[in-house]
Amino acid sequence: ASSAGRVQSVALRLCCEREVEASKFVPEEYWSISAQFGLPGNKAVSAMLSRADGKKMGGMAIKDQQQAQSLTARIKAASFQVSDTQSKLQQRQPAAPFITSTLQQEASRRLGFGASRTMQAAQALYEGSEAGEGLITYMRTDGVQLSPEAVQAVRSTVVSHFGPNMVSQEPRVYKSRVKNAQEAHEAIRPTNPRLTPDKLPASLSSDQSKLYRLIWERTLASQMRNAVIEQIGVDFSNTDGSLVLRATGSSVKEPGYLKAYDNFRKVEGEPEEQSGSEGLENGPAEAHNSPSAAAMLSTLKKGQAVHTQDVQPAQHFTRPPPRYTEASLIKALEELGIGRPSTYASTLKLLQTRGYVSKEGRALAPSSKGLVLVAFLQRYFQQYIDYDFTSKMEQQLDEVSEGSVPWKSVLKDFWGPFQKKCESLKDLKVSEVVDALNEELQPVFFPGSDEEARRCPKCFTGTLHYKPSKFGGFVGCSNFDHPQASCSYARPLHMPNSTDSSEVLEEALISGPLHLGHHPTTHQAVLRKKGPYGPYLELGPVGGAEGTENVAGPEPQRGKKGAAKKAKKADVVRAAIPKDVDASSITLEQAVALLDATIPQSLGSHPDDGAPILVKSGRYGPYVQHQAVLAPLPKDKTPESITLEEALELLSKKAARMAAKGIPTVPKKKT
Numbered sequence: 045a046s047s048a049g050r051v052q053s054v055a056l057r058l059c060c061e062r063e064v065e066a067s068k069f070v071p072e073e074y075w076s077i078s079a080q081f082g083l084p085g086n087k088a089v090s091a092m093l094s095r096a097d098g099k100k101m102g103g104m105a106i107k108d109q110q111q112a113q114s115l116t117a118r119i120k121a122a123s124f125q126v127s128d129t130q131s132k133l134q135q136r137q138p139a140a141p142f143i144t145s146t147l148q149q150e151a152s153r154r155l156g157f158g159a160s161r162t163m164q165a166a167q168a169l170y171e172g173s174e175a176g177e178g179l180i181t182y183m184r185t186d187g188v189q190l191s192p193e194a195v196q197a198v199r200s201t202v203v204s205h206f207g208p209n210m211v212s213q214e215p216r217v218y219k220s221r222v223k224n225a226q227e228a229h230e231a232i233r234p235t236n237p238r239l240t241p242d243k244l245p246a247s248l249s250s251d252q253s254k255l256y257r258l259i260w261e262r263t264l265a266s267q268m269r270n271a272v273i274e275q276i277g278v279d280f281s282n283t284d285g286s287l288v289l290r291a292t293g294s295s296v297k298e299p300g301y302l303k304a305y306d307n308f309r310k311v312e313g314e315p316e317e318q319s320g321s322e323g324l325e326n327g328p329a330e331a332h333n334s335p336s337a338a339a340m341l342s343t344l345k346k347g348q349a350v351h352t353q354d355v356q357p358a359q360h361f362t363r364p365p366p367r368y369t370e371a372s373l374i375k376a377l378e379e380l381g382i383g384r385p386s387t388y389a390s391t392l393k394l395l396q397t398r399g400y401v402s403k404e405g406r407a408l409a410p411s412s413k414g415l416v417l418v419a420f421l422q423r424y425f426q427q428y429i430d431y432d433f434t435s436k437m438e439q440q441l442d443e444v445s446e447g448s449v450p451w452k453s454v455l456k457d458f459w460g461p462f463q464k465k466c467e468s469l470k471d472l473k474v475s476e477v478v479d480a481l482n483e484e485l486q487p488v489f490f491p492g493s494d495e496e497a498r499r500c501p502k503c504f505t506g507t508l509h510y511k512p513s514k515f516g517g518f519v520g521c522s523n524f525d526h527p528q529a530s531c532s533y534a535r536p537l538h539m540p541n542s543t544d545s546s547e548v549l550e551e552a553l554i555s556g557p558l559h560l561g562h563h564p565t566t567h568q569a570v571l572r573k574k575g576p577y578g579p580y581l582e583l584g585p586v587g588g589a590e591g592t593e594n595v596a597g598p599e600p601q602r603g604k605k606g607a608a609k610k611a612k613k614a615d616v617v618r619a620a621i622p623k624d625v626d627a628s629s630i631t632l633e634q635a636v637a638l639l640d641a642t643i644p645q646s647l648g649s650h651p652d653d654g655a656p657i658l659v660k661s662g663r664y665g666p667y668v669q670h671q672a673v674l675a676p677l678p679k680d681k682t683p684e685s686i687t688l689e690e691a692l693e694l695l696s697k698k699a700a701r702m703a704a705k706g707i708p709t710v711p712k713k714k715t
Contacts, residue, residue, distance in 0.1 A: 054434045055377060059410045075359055077355065078092050079280075089293075090337070091289035095287070129279075136273055143185055145374050166232070170183050174252070181229070181230060182229045215267065277292045381438055392408075396408075399411055400413060416485070419485050500523070501569075503531040506521035506523035578627070581620075617642060641683075645658065658670075672710055673698050675695050
């Protein structure tokens, strides 16, 4: 492993702990029931079952399909009317101007920018190299305050663009909520608020223009009036009140600061974490309607009858906590008081550059090397990647920079215990470390406690263990280097929650073949391997006892390499993995089907020479073969449907074309 600083180590620990938590997660089934209620004018609103027989139906109250179908039947058979309506106005205040971390988070949420991309665009705007002058203030800051002159300029711009009624009655003053905030600089804002995004120089890049608009909108919004949102809720009940379905919606009554945004619906959107949220998947107890449907809800009166148009039960499963994105990881570090605004982008970039995490979409997936490293640090250096330790270190460094604490005393307090810790571990054996990592990594690499799951599928006597390597390690048999019972079984470390990006797949295949299981008929090992043209499948040699023989065939005897190579080629069945099949998640069933398709099927013998007529599957589809003549099957024929007579006709036509071109139809005999 390459070195990484204390902030990177804690950031990696956050990612790895989330991965371990997800690997331990056991999904639970639950159901929700939604209905469409028709309104006058061919309009409809959505509602969700919220109460049944006096019990709340939110969350995971409906456990199985039988209960869901029973409730669905009752709703379809019942008549409904409006039993209750609620409406309340909600004041929503604008957010503070951007600091470094919030700029990175919002750029990720609204623009899809990574932290490094955001800071590169911000640096260019600050320098103003394409505009002749700086367009924004310093972009590495914890301060949310604006100078009095800036506040006045922003308020004046709000009045000129949106009218005098849109500016807040009094200038808004914001205070930082960040631990250990360093507020020497004011918040990130346009140097000239009157320079609107539409008047930017054409020389600016697309990223710079988008980021400037984000900063300009946020700055103006910070000095505008509150937005007023009407929250509406309507209950629909059957005649005896035993069934209650609830519909909700919201509409903007006074946009206030939302007017500053180019698309204020996006401002009100979902939070940054795109991978889902821990717990419920998407089965709320209320159905939230669109603004237009919410407007219809507000017109409904208590006692008004509605008719049921459609009722749908939906199955859901609880989901594990999502992986961190760059934005959510920055937010977590900020809340813990770890790191500085100027370091977040470089911290995340370093973790990716050194292979500790990789991006899968917008999520940060820890690599096997990252998981192994964190497991090692937590076992032997736990206090040095502790969240409180790292946060307190930030405070001590602040005190050193202020001159209130001598730097030598801080260094002495750290180095003394750290040196003793290193001394205590210097006699530690590699085997002891590997055993400790096996224990730490059990939830991720060996999920479950079933001993049978860790039995070696090749020799059946060894146990699967973590084995270290320069790529982070692999899973190997405990008999891997046993002098008497040597077993060569190995597979890459497997992360059940991983979607296996191409980089992770590449790393996995480097470690050796991936054992997918055994062929249900021949009991031979089914392997996924990597070749010069990409990943492929391989079936062990014919005659292998329960797939326990070396899948690459026996070692060739000295002086008989050619014969051994021919035997190996004849015995081993291989199949290319089609491009439309994800090699990283291919199942045993898919692999067996692809391998079976490559095994030649005999249709019978040729009437002229008695040679077999074979049906094969090739790179460009199925074909029939006689001697050196190969004829592709027509599109309306399959290997299962073609007959011997049809195959003979295809081969005859192909042989005639070959003869006309002087191509031999019989293989040359090798001398």
